[in-house]
Amino acid sequence: MSVSSDHDVLIVGAGPSGGIAAKHLAEAGFSVVCLEQGEWTSPDQFHGDKPEGELMDRQRWHWSPNHRLIEADYPLDESGSDVGVAMYNGVGGSTVLWGANWHRLAPSDFRVRSLDGVAEDWPLSYEDLLPFYEETEAAMGVSGHDGDPAYPAPMRYPNPAFPIGIAGQHLARGMNKLGWHWWPGSNGMPSRPHRHLASCVRLGVCSKGCPEGAKAEAGRVFWSDAMAAGARLVTGARVREILIDGNGLATGAVYIDRSGVEHVQKAKVVILCANGIGTARLLLLSRSGRFANGLANSTGLVGRNLMLHPVSAVVGTFPDSIESWVGPGGMSIYSMQFYETDASRGFVRGAKWALMPSGGPLSIHSGLAGAPLERGWGAAMHRKMRRLGRNAVWSIVGEDLPNPENRVLLDTEMTDSDGVPGVKIQYRIGENEKRLKAWHMDRAAESMLAAGALETLKVAVTPHSGGHLLGTARMGDDPARAVTDAYGRTHDVPNLHIYDGSLFVTSGGVNPTATICALAARCVQHLIANRRNEKVAA
Amino acid sequence: MSRFTAEQRQVFGALADILIPEAEGMPSATSVGVADDLLDRVANLRSDIVGDLLRVCRVAATQDPQAAIGKIRAEDEEGFAALALAVAGGYYMSDPVRRLLGYTGPERRPVATDAPDDFGALLDPVIRRGHIYRSV
């Protein structure tokens, strides 16, 4: 086993949270090393702009690690879960495949306990995060239309919104008839060239990987700057344990390289950015005499309160083509009409709807989705395929309240390619969430009909849509009820930090990456400002 | 070298034409090359399903194609999934099929920097209604 010399900071995971941490630290003069189990990708590896794209996104670029079968992935036992998990393991993390819907949480999301009597309040407010939202929106080149009344003013974006297209115009007219809120999409991709990003050409294939180099993928947005400032990124490096000294301080990590050789990477400070599943896995793997339940887990909360945001969809079929494969993909418009709590609906909290492209022929092929021969193939298939380009899809992300029984556990039977235990996902959709989904799907179907759809189809949980990995090491001021403080420092190990979606106290009803990025930016800038007070191993 | 013999292509083609026959103004699978160049293209892109496809061809070689499809579907889930993907995946990569469907995607639609937006007045009622977030 080789031992690498001390760096100031070791980061585990090269997704957006790790990238933001590395960029800030390296630019502030810290020596930084990041260990990432996956590899780099480049735009020419993605097929989304070619006819074969739909074949490839069913394997090499599948959202589920269990289907991709690449070495960097670790197995997930989902037999105890109501939804399949989506993630990508490589430089850029899950932003390699993300749909780039960009949303801040709303002010009420930080006060769910006080306002609605459920879950917990966050130890920070919308205003606390505001400057960090703005900072990361500038870095990610977010495109959107200023002034959305669903958020406090000012709500401005660095790049103008994309055209909403024919599908967006239909739906917008329908929403206007009903008097409901809608707004042009806010997307993590620039409508004009923006720093390291090309301008988006609306291929509509974001979640298959961007062949254009336009989507705000963390490798491009953050890692190029971090490395230019001196950060070291080691790929193909699977961390299997965080090391702790006799005083209970983190000293580095053990990792396995692609040839199976173990290394020790030493560091004064360790930051976990391995996402809401990978970070919990690593903490649970790092058991010792002192931390028998796993590292930083004196509360028993590590791995618990997993929130996955299973996505619901409502499809409306229109009489004529609405070119529904055209991007951004990304969303063309969204609605926050029913985002806030109205107890008369029979549930608390709400959801956001996003109008997304409906994809190509294979994505609407019912035979491939398992329909019987007489309905999914033959002449029936030819008739159904006439809907191509005529389907609009509301993708609905709703609040997923924390439940300690929804959790990440180590799987001692299934291991990754290095023999490290995989993960069991135990996750059930709660009663509040079921009611919320049913109510929102009914309203979304109404809006489709108001927009002129001939018929609608509701899908309560779309396959492999659990791609928001949240809550498994939540933040909070009280060490008895939270794993980290309001700046991501673990309460149990003073020089061990967490900056990814594990920190979320509640999930909100919007996509989380804007908030993951803002939290990482806030946490790392606090660490840098307080560097003199950081306790480190001797 | 081709991964499929002429006999295997024939068996595969017969199965493909049951799944995708000529109907509703659309051509059959084999008439657009699903058992020929499109099968090679699929196999090159998705070598992971080639083994399943060869097994399916073996099973179907000695049976009536209609009966073979029923049997594969009932008894070999992975085999049927591979067959279905290779047939549909190949068919919808075919240019004539895409033309007949009027499908031009995915296509590049760059946005001109000085292009006016396409939602202007549509937003007016939303703006008039004012803020809808819950203040805390």
Ligand SMILES: Cc1cc2nc3c(=O)[nH]c(=O)nc-3n(C[C@H](O)[C@H](O)[C@H](O)COP(=O)(O)OP(=O)(O)OC[C@H]3O[C@@H](n4cnc5c(N)ncnc54)[C@H](O)[C@@H]3O)c2cc1C
């Ligand atoms: C298909 C898909 C669509 C999505 N769409 C959206 C969207 O539209 N909007 C939105 O807001 N969010 C979306 N997301 C979620 C978004 O991608 C994530 O929220 C975001 O990437 C999380 O950032 P992160 O840095 O916390 O973790 P990740 O991006 O997941 O990065 C974690 C990294 O850690 C590495 N890692 C983990 N364990 C180890 C280990 N033991 N050793 C070494 N390395 C390790 C992983 O390989 C990975 O690269 C989507 C996700 C997917 C999969």
